Amino acid sequence: MTERLGMHTLTEGRGLLFGGDYNPEQWPEEVWAEDAELMRAAGVNLVTVGVFSWARLEPEPGRHDFGWLDRVLDLMAANGIAVDLATPTASPPPWLGHRWPETLPVDEGGHRLWYGSRNQFCPSSPVYRERALAIAGALADRYAGHPALALWHVGNELGEVCHCDVSAEAFRGWLRARYGDLGTLNEAWGTTFWSQGYGDWAEVLPPRRAPYIVNPSQRLDWWRFSSDALLGHFRAERDVLRERTPGIPVTTNFMGFFKRADYWSFAAQEDVVANDWYPEPGDPLSPARTALTHDLMRGLAGGRPWMLMEQSTSAVNWRPHNLPKPPGQFRLESLQAVARGADGLCYFQWRASRFGAERFHAAMVPHAGADTRLHAEVRAHGQELRGLAGLAGEPVPARVAMVFGWENWWALEERGRPSDRLNAVDQLLAYYVPFFERGVSVDVVPPSADLSSYALVVVPNLFLVADEDARALSAYVRGGGVLVVGPFSGVVDPRGHVRTGPFPAPLREVLGAAGEEWLPAPDDRPVRCRWSGGAEFTASTWTELLRAEGAEVVAEFTEGDLAGRPAVTRHRAGNDGVAWYVGTMPEPAALGALAARVLADAGVEGAVPDLPPGVEAVRRGEVLFLLNHGATTVRVPVQDAAEDLLTGTPAREAVTLAPRAVAALRRRP
């Protein structure tokens, strides 16, 4: 993250951003005036324009048609609406694929993917790169200094991956840069296994369809390369834009926990962190999953504000069965984002499309028009956000960190592991939920983060760990921190090589515990365990053969050949440091009990004591947000006299929240 430019560049003088993707090229110009009027009425102050306009802007190679876009930007400027202008490079025009088929991506099985949809480009294609930078440059040249231009939006949801020969050549270049010589590559990939030794760089390929399991180290590097290829593409466009418009921040829209791009590396290269987030209305874990995703975004933004670039007012269109959101739901979700550090609340999209693959995606103005229940909600929400303008830039303080990294994600979930039931994001969420339920704010941080400011660090899983990161975790504990490490951690090094000896080898000392075997448990049978205090609980899926080496056994298995063996250990290390290890996957209630204990170890408390089920409590700046995700009306006790910023009414002793209701309480001075 650069600091010169950022969300503050956008919110200064505007307050929280409110708006959405605006695709006027899909509509006759007579509709545009109504758009502007409705936007103003709804308090819209930012729209994203041009995401999919390449074919319209450059109908044939080198011939540009900017007139319509000039009029759109002028219209927005005239209405005081800022523009987040996109480079249209996520969806090249048909002429690109037709004239240069080598720009079309090829999948693992060798199938070329065609135009007719979107995203049909090979991120490593020089032809594509050249054409993308040209149109980006032309846009920047034309709109530099335009009063509406406030933000650059590079491409869209960057996530393409390609296995073609051009990509293979780029992959080899990337590997040469990483490893220098072929011998080092062979060692890193462990090519003595299955006779994969490379004798010539030209032999090295992306992982393509093969008769059996592909080399996991090769695949790990392929994940890295593919992410870097996308990042390289982002950076190239960013540089073109920055050179021409140095005062305009540059972003691209993330997709939450999206596996194909390492957002830690992306965030470091952009001015504004922006996310697209579409909770599944039918998912009971949706509130926690959403909170976790927001916390990741805040982490990516280095603790500073970020923005929701896309969310939906109701149903999406790309699930097989697209459940809508009930009234009040999108407002609840929008305020949840504000509570967790978002300074921008934008939607896909302004006006529902009549045609194309997303005809049935909800919008701010539905097909039925502006005189609808849905649009009335949009307008009301836009209005009420003005009352929260003071929150822009405010931090969300957290004393707990959870560690999450993409390399670990990639490495963990390859074929050929003990169990495909232990996954990176699920594991993170499982550990996150009890903190969420207790109103404890959590920062999501990378494995390499500076942990010194946290009272508690949770590592739900760190299968792949670098030596230096393991050392930092140990040092954190010795410095007085409280650390919790989940199962199957500390297993491989950054090449994907298993660290030999009792596990988790590089954390064994700080944990005071060591293991011999990873032992997946049958799916259909709970694993019985007991806390040292006597209470029983169940776990599932995963167990380990552990022994304490100085640690206290906090919970043990009570059945089978593991009976009496440690399940959870706790080790006092260094000054007041405490290191926990969890060698199984406890049921949610047991993870809750664990969270309570480690929070006590760390001296951390939730925002509200005895938070009723279904209620989220999170503090941003001076404001305590209470959000009722449950299906019943609840009463939440309030400690200090406060005022609800959303209603302007005072809150004493308690607030009553109907389902989907939100309170934003500012302590009375």
Place this chain on the structure above:
Amino acid sequence: MTERLGMHTLTEGRGLLFGGDYNPEQWPEEVWAEDAELMRAAGVNLVTVGVFSWARLEPEPGRHDFGWLDRVLDLMAANGIAVDLATPTASPPPWLGHRWPETLPVDEGGHRLWYGSRNQFCPSSPVYRERALAIAGALADRYAGHPALALWHVGNELGEVCHCDVSAEAFRGWLRARYGDLGTLNEAWGTTFWSQGYGDWAEVLPPRRAPYIVNPSQRLDWWRFSSDALLGHFRAERDVLRERTPGIPVTTNFMGFFKRADYWSFAAQEDVVANDWYPEPGDPLSPARTALTHDLMRGLAGGRPWMLMEQSTSAVNWRPHNLPKPPGQFRLESLQAVARGADGLCYFQWRASRFGAERFHAAMVPHAGADTRLHAEVRAHGQELRGLAGLAGEPVPARVAMVFGWENWWALEERGRPSDRLNAVDQLLAYYVPFFERGVSVDVVPPSADLSSYALVVVPNLFLVADEDARALSAYVRGGGVLVVGPFSGVVDPRGHVRTGPFPAPLREVLGAAGEEWLPAPDDRPVRCRWSGGAEFTASTWTELLRAEGAEVVAEFTEGDLAGRPAVTRHRAGNDGVAWYVGTMPEPAALGALAARVLADAGVEGAVPDLPPGVEAVRRGEVLFLLNHGATTVRVPVQDAAEDLLTGTPAREAVTLAPRAVAALRRRP
């Protein structure tokens, strides 16, 4: 449908047709004589010959071997058995694909499909077309005037689709003819969405494997084109045959509700409507589904007779688990077809093959031989059909129409819609069942049909509707008709563009109701509703946010944020017209209650009052068919003294039907 030639050309002097596919080329000639003898004993009067004989007739390009076929036709003629002679073009010989690989079809993912099975041709291939017309012409030249030749059978189950470059060129030609210029194409396909604007015709392609959802308008035109490509192939062969044998009717065999070919357009081009139909013995909805399919065929035939070209005496071979039919079952199904307008009852196939992919498909003569339970049934059934000869040509009167069109089917079921649980044929069947259960005959008609003769028109779904068809539906109501419209209708125009404003836009006025949002409901939770009379019912899957605009609210939702909102509306319009709208998917019992009410509105009654469950009642000409599909013996009251044509016995007051029994009652004069 031409009228000069038709089923009557075939049944005149023959009565109902009875027979099957006869593939003597699979057997030594000494078996043929036994075949003829067994056919005669079984009352066979029509066999389909030559469907898969191309390689045998033309072992190398241009070299013909007709001798064996001469002998087959002569044998049939000598035994008084008519021949439905097939052009063998459904399965080109290996030499075609080997010498001209470009005739082999290519799937969406770019895989060429090879010979070794059947159907391996690109319908747009000029090489294939040339070879197909040549063999068709040679057959017609040779057998014109042969006394056995009674019917031409073009190809087999036409359904091929191909994404190759030759097809792409043909697709472009078809689009040029449809749209004239590229601008119109771009507008129709909504290519401003996702930057898909075409700058040159050469860029336009079939929908091939792409990174994400493909343009639904492009896909809709691809469905149209693919159907037309097959139809073009059919017409080309038909023209070759007609020119040489103008007095011989031409048909091809349909496959019921088969998505890839618009049978409304096919039926208009053939002399005889023929269908292949293989009910799943394990499907409890099979009797209704079969009846509906037969009614579709009668609709395709313009109300005139049609024929079952293929059915099975017992199990098929292409399901993973092929359940057989119990004794009496195929007879029951055969008579069901007669009752619903079939004048031909043919089977695949005469004699079970010893080799090839269909070795285990049941036949009229099983592997075990003629001295078997199954063949005895065949023989008995062939005999009894003679007693029904008088039914040939008789109509099946219906006062209810159900609207079904292929364009709607194609358009509705694209990716990216609110829910993939709402499908065209399932929806049609759901509305059909209560009519079937009440013994109410239904005609299936296209959206453009003349509705003036019907008392009730049911539109289970009409997602895509043309302006003129919407106008015709409205006019029908204003003229006194009763109309029922199911959910998610009136949504898009023929280009697939959503009609903006409250829905169903073009039917809003006649329905006196309007909606704002389509709201799929969770799969695992029924939607609770209440009739205005007070009775409760449940619906599922789908709801809509509706308001009455003049209509009576006949049922409302009773739960959640839709509580109190309309679920079903009824609007008096024009003279005595009534228009119903159903904004959800009611459970079967509720659809039954709805059917009862709309039948009352229309003044239509079933063939038999208080029909016992499991019994089908349908009138053809002067004959009332009663068919017991249930598992128990039932007693069906009969109003008039009648005679059972199948047994020759009189029926007074009631008939008793064992499971799988049928009565064909002719009122006594």
Place this chain on the structure above:
Amino acid sequence: MTERLGMHTLTEGRGLLFGGDYNPEQWPEEVWAEDAELMRAAGVNLVTVGVFSWARLEPEPGRHDFGWLDRVLDLMAANGIAVDLATPTASPPPWLGHRWPETLPVDEGGHRLWYGSRNQFCPSSPVYRERALAIAGALADRYAGHPALALWHVGNELGEVCHCDVSAEAFRGWLRARYGDLGTLNEAWGTTFWSQGYGDWAEVLPPRRAPYIVNPSQRLDWWRFSSDALLGHFRAERDVLRERTPGIPVTTNFMGFFKRADYWSFAAQEDVVANDWYPEPGDPLSPARTALTHDLMRGLAGGRPWMLMEQSTSAVNWRPHNLPKPPGQFRLESLQAVARGADGLCYFQWRASRFGAERFHAAMVPHAGADTRLHAEVRAHGQELRGLAGLAGEPVPARVAMVFGWENWWALEERGRPSDRLNAVDQLLAYYVPFFERGVSVDVVPPSADLSSYALVVVPNLFLVADEDARALSAYVRGGGVLVVGPFSGVVDPRGHVRTGPFPAPLREVLGAAGEEWLPAPDDRPVRCRWSGGAEFTASTWTELLRAEGAEVVAEFTEGDLAGRPAVTRHRAGNDGVAWYVGTMPEPAALGALAARVLADAGVEGAVPDLPPGVEAVRRGEVLFLLNHGATTVRVPVQDAAEDLLTGTPAREAVTLAPRAVAALRRRP
């Protein structure tokens, strides 16, 4: 099986073989010394070396690096450990696929499969063959006479199949050799069906992706050809090795019931039968399935000893969820193999890999090191095997044979059959279980076996049967044997053509029963039956319409249209011969009752009367093995005073077996 060389060549002076795959090239040489020491401590006397070393041995075409392998073999020799030296041809180096892409296999859909994994070769490729024989020859030249060399291991788990043009040419060659002329091929493949007649050899192809079901006779020949292509490859390598080292036996490792290679034909060409076997710990049928597989291996070895080339000490890595083995489990499984004729007990692999696709496959030395529970078990087991040295070479006598053949397997399981629920191996296992539970030893034999030595022959299924094999089965009964034939047998000839007339045509006379129809039964409804004695039982999935023609009806169906029809028949034929036919799939208990009756007919008894559930009893030579696969401790009565070879303690009256415990009782002289 050649007899000159065999397991005895290996066990002479060594006793039972114990060891595993040893891949020292994955480790620095300093680890090798520890390896040797640990091996000695664990009683390891055989290791398999070099399975995946091609790239290491020949880093570029023609340049060899044998030095490291010299040192490995010298080290093994110095420690008295024999080496099973592999030709490394299962995984060609990247240079082969890179320089000669035509050596890479192509799947049915036309996708080339790449290197990066293993097995990436076309078995019919002359380039691959040439390179494979060259490296095999170089190895043999170098190590001929080396004191460590005890066994050759050709490739690894041969199972590749390829659909490329090179394979197509080889397939045509194979077909020419089989059929001579194209007319015979056309007849054998039944190409009159679906117009598949070939006019030129060049047209003939492997079964590739096609629009619909591919010709089953073509596919049957493709299975045969593919197996023969692998066998040809094996023989070519074997010949190179034999020529250079005539005294060293040659093997390759089987994979149990592996469909793609006909192990009857392979076993006839090798000196030692070796198998890789990985039971699924979560499968309750695992003990029986494993016993059956061992019995197959003993059958392949012609009743002589065989070896387990690969098994796992605990979990594997290639399942989605890899359950570990509890302590004692791998010992139990190892002794089960000994009991059923194995003279070698080897593991994949010695030391767990740190990298590559099999990092998480259990090994003899786990990642955690030698000071672990697991390795302690390995060492103890290696030691105790020495006490069983006397068993080497001892036979496992059996009076019951079960018939199993690959051609039948291939033919039965093609698409387009009555039901895909009736499968060859499942059916074999279903019939095997009751014998296993009764402690009755069973030989698995091919359809062409000499049956004269057996009291009972069970044919769970023989869908494809050659005339001569059917005659041999009939002769066996007439000679006094007891025969049991399962459903859907005797259906097709070796070309896959259905035998017409009542079935099972060629066995009808000996069975005294005949059928007309195969009638799959609904999945969700049991088929009710009754033994003639009155007891009821259920069957499932499959029924047949049968009549007795001399046979006694032992059980009949009691429901539906089959009520009263035969389900199981028993026919006295010839002298004392008895032939049973089972026209359905009885539930396990009913198969148990059937087994009891046919054993009584044959006068065969189990090794131990009243064997408790979960206990396996099998006699090898003079030793009675009792293995407790159950979860509870059991008491097994012993008839004669005996000594437990594993503990050295005497056993009188009974032995008590804890879960996973084993007794090896030698009768006291």
